[in-house]
Amino acid sequence: MRRVVIENAHVATVSGEEYPDGHIVVDGDRITAVGPGPAPEAGAGETERIDGTGCLATPGLVNSHHHLYQWASQGMAVDGTLFEWLTTLYKPWSKMDAEVVAGAATAGLAWLAKSGCTTSTDHHYLFPKGRGDLFAAEIEAAREVGLRFHPARGSMDRGESQGGLPPDEVVEDLDTILAETEAAIDRYHDPSPGSMLRVAVAPCSPFSVTRDLLVESARLARGKGVRLHTHLAETLDEEEHTREQFGMTPTEYMDSIGWLGPDVWLAHCVHLHDTDVKRLAETRTGTAHCPSSNARLGAGIARVSHLLEAGAAVGLGVDGAASAELVPLAGELRQAIYMQRARYGPTALSARQALEIATLGGARCLGREDEIGSLAPGMLADVALWRVDGFQAAVDDPVVALAFGPVPPLERLLVGGRTVVAGDTLATVPQDEAGRRGADAHRRLMRLAEEVL
Numbered sequence: 001m002r003r004v005v006i007e008n009a010h011v012a013t014v015s016g017e018e019y020p021d022g023h024i025v026v027d028g029d030r031i032t033a034v035g036p037g038p039a040p041e042a043g044a045g046e047t048e049r050i051d052g053t054g055c056l057a058t059p060g061l062v063n064s065h066h067h068l069y070q071w072a073s074q075g076m077a078v079d080g081t082l083f084e085w086l087t088t089l090y091k092p093w094s095k096m097d098a099e100v101v102a103g104a105a106t107a108g109l110a111w112l113a114k115s116g117c118t119t120s121t122d123h124h125y126l127f128p129k130g131r132g133d134l135f136a137a138e139i140e141a142a143r144e145v146g147l148r149f150h151p152a153r154g155s156m157d158r159g160e161s162q163g164g165l166p167p168d169e170v171v172e173d174l175d176t177i178l179a180e181t182e183a184a185i186d187r188y189h190d191p192s193p194g195s196m197l198r199v200a201v202a203p204c205s206p207f208s209v210t211r212d213l214l215v216e217s218a219r220l221a222r223g224k225g226v227r228l229h230t231h232l233a234e235t236l237d238e239e240e241h242t243r244e245q246f247g248m249t250p251t252e253y254m255d256s257i258g259w260l261g262p263d264v265w266l267a268h269c270v271h272l273h274d275t276d277v278k279r280l281a282e283t284r285t286g287t288a289h290c291p292s293s294n295a296r297l298g299a300g301i302a303r304v305s306h307l308l309e310a311g312a313a314v315g316l317g318v319d320g321a322a323s324a325e326l327v328p329l330a331g332e333l334r335q336a337i338y339m340q341r342a343r344y345g346p347t348a349l350s351a352r353q354a355l356e357i358a359t360l361g362g363a364r365c366l367g368r369e370d371e372i373g374s375l376a377p378g379m380l381a382d383v384a385l386w387r388v389d390g391f392q393a394a395v396d397d398p399v400v401a402l403a404f405g406p407v408p409p410l411e412r413l414l415v416g417g418r419t420v421v422a423g424d425t426l427a428t429v430p431q432d433e434a435g436r437r438g439a440d441a442h443r444r445l446m447r448l449a450e451e452v453l
Contacts, residue, residue, distance in 0.1 A: 001028045002046055004417060005039045006385060009052025010398045012352075014059055014359050015374030018399075024057055026381040029194055029416035034375050054389030055411050056398035058355060059374050060118025060382035061329050062362025065229075065267040065288035065317030068122045068138055069096060071104035072441040073322045082235045082297045086165060089322060092449035094170045098132030100441045100448070105141035107438025108321060110426055113145060115328030115407055118382035118415045119362070119372055120147055121288075121317075123229060123267070125154025125204040126170055127180070135184055139197065146420040146428040148195075148382065150366055152202035152229045153184045157213045163245060164208050174213055178220060185224050194371065194380060194416065202229040206250055207241045215257055227263050227367055230254075233276070234268040235299045251276035260285045265365035267317065268293075269307070270300040277303060281310035286365035289357065291335040292327045293319035301339045304357070305348045315362030316354075333358055333403040351403035381417040386410060387424075 004026040011022035013034060025033035025040065033040060077088040105122070112120050120142070127134055135153060142149035155177040158164030164171070172180075181201055189199040201221035203209040214230075221228045233239065233250045242250045251272065254260060260279065265286030272280075280287065289302050307314050316336060318327045327335075333354040340348035363373030371380045387409040388398040395401035402408060413421035420428055 002048070002417070003027050003042055004048045004050065004381070004414065005042065006050045006052045006057055006383070007039055009055045009057040009385065010388070011057045011375060012355065012399055013375040014356055015376055022057070024375060024383060026383070026414065026417045029381055031375060031379050031381050032377055034377060050385070050412060052385060054387060054393070056386045056388045056402055057375065058116070058384050058386065058402070059359040059372065060384050060413065060415065061116045061358045062315060062366065062373060063112055063117050063120040063317055063329050064265065064286070064315030064362040064365045065290055065319055066108070066120055066122045067124065067320030067322070068105040068108040069093070069101050069124060069126070069134070070320030070322035071108045071438050072096065072100050072445040074325045074442070076322060080297070081237065082299055083165060083237050085297060085323065090167055090170055092445055093126050094128050094167070095448035095451060096126070096128060096131065096134070096445055097448070098134050098137040100445045101134045102137040102141055103437040103441030103444070105138040106145065106429060106434050107441070109142055109145040109147055110429055110431065110434035111326070112318070112329055113147060113413060113420050113426060114410060114424070115330040116384040116386070116410055116413060117329045118148055118384070118413065119150065119366070119368075121150040121152060121200070121229070121366065123152045123154050123202050125156055125202065127172060128170065139188060142197075144429055145434070146415055146418060148372070148415060150198050150200060152200035153181045154202040154204050155181065155213060155217070156204045156208040158208055158210045162210070166208050174210070174216065177213060178216055181217070182220060182224070185226055189224070189226055191225065196416070198226070200227040200229050205231040205238070206253055207238055207245075211257060214259060218258055222263065227265065228259065229265055230259075230267070232266040232269055233271045234294070235297070236271055239271055249273060249276065251279060255279060263367065265313070265315065267319070268299070268302065270294055270302045272303050277306050277310050277312070280307065281312040284313065286313040286315060288315050288317040288365060289336060290317045290319035290324065291332055291339045293324040295335070295339070296323055301343045304336065305340050305344050308353065313361060313364035314357050315365035316358040328407050329358065330402070330407040334405070337403060351397070351400045354403050355399060381414050383412070383414040384410065385412040
């Protein structure tokens with residue numbers, strides 16, 4: 001069993017103490033020791049020693065909401081609201097194929113790794129007919145980049161002709177969705193301890209799916225023992241739409257059909273009423289907070305401080321690259337802090353609260369807080385080691401340097417004890433190649449989109 005020892009670092013465990021001059025010991029894919037001072041003497045076997053002088057060690061960050069395919073459609077509809085942005089982009093998205101998804105996912109996951117992410121979800125809800133196996137393409141990209149992956153098989157079955165937002169050509173019928181989703185779970189979901197791949201069930205949103213799909217998706221997910229995910233309460237337009245269609249707020253509607261609970265996490269939740277905040281906390285429903293995307297689309301500022309005060313699980317997400325271009329996950333710590341303080345005052349969210357959201361909060365959303373999101377013996381060895389010397393050294397508190405400043409260089413990123421980033425450079429897929437694949441995916445999608453634009 002291979003051993004990795006990190007010493008002389010400021011260790012922020014998130015779940016417990018901090019050690020200004022501490023160590024982390026990794027044996028195989030698990031952490032076996034964390035504490036102050038030098039590491040215990042190693043036993044027999046190969047040991048890699050990493051000098052963490054000038055570095056901050058944190059749990060690997062957890063990205064709780066994303067749309068990887070959108071890497072191929074960045075920089076479009078830059079001044080639109082969510083609904084305007086969607087109606088503009090549905091057309092080119094309807095032409096994407098597995099090659100586009102593979103390139104976009106490779107670039108997107110590589111970018112996440114470069115920003116300290118060790119676990120990412122992905123909400124893929126568009127499956128144009130005859131375009132190859134899009135779900136398999138992103139799963140292979142995650143395997144190649146080396147991140148722990150929680151893809152969510154999304155869906156839409158409520159097109160314009162049924163009062164929904166998406167055009168009819170990008171929706172699927174209920175039977176196809178349920179069959180394909182069940183097949184994806186059976187083929188890919190790995191519930192075992194230390195799993196690198198778990199699948200969730202994720203109808204897109206209340207304004208793009210039918211009630212039947214939501215009900216049947218929940219039944220399928222709970223029968224298979226997997227988690228549920230969707231968008232909710234992202235904009236005021238959505239609330240108006242949901243009230244008009246169902247006579248309820250988005251949260252009330254989802255609650256009425258059994259879609260709140262400890263096996264559910266929801267993206268955005270920007271426009272919540274006090275009763276919604278209370279209900280999410282009571283049902284232990286998670287929220288994925290995506291501050292840059294919410295700002296880019298003018299959606300608003302989520303009530304993260306109130307959710308935390310109520311005891312709800314809150315994770316951090318970058319959302320799709322088309323609504324938050326090139327946003328690093330680590331950069332969302334600062335965005336989350338600044339957004340909350342801009343609305344609720346300078347004590348609304350602290351640096352350590354933001355770090356917890358980005359790590360343990362995301363793990364809670366994914367149901368994996370017993371394995372990831374903190375640094376402690378027995379936890380999976382998902383570790384980010386940030387360089388906070390150099391310019392960052394003017395800030396005495398390294399957690400503040402990480403959360404308030406620009407994203408520091410990433411000295412090392414371990415996923416299950418395996419090095420994915422070293423010296424701020426991707427160590428799995430060649431870094432320049434990952435970037436090229438993303439650019440090629442964009443150019444290919446634009447060529448395919450000429451058929452409909």
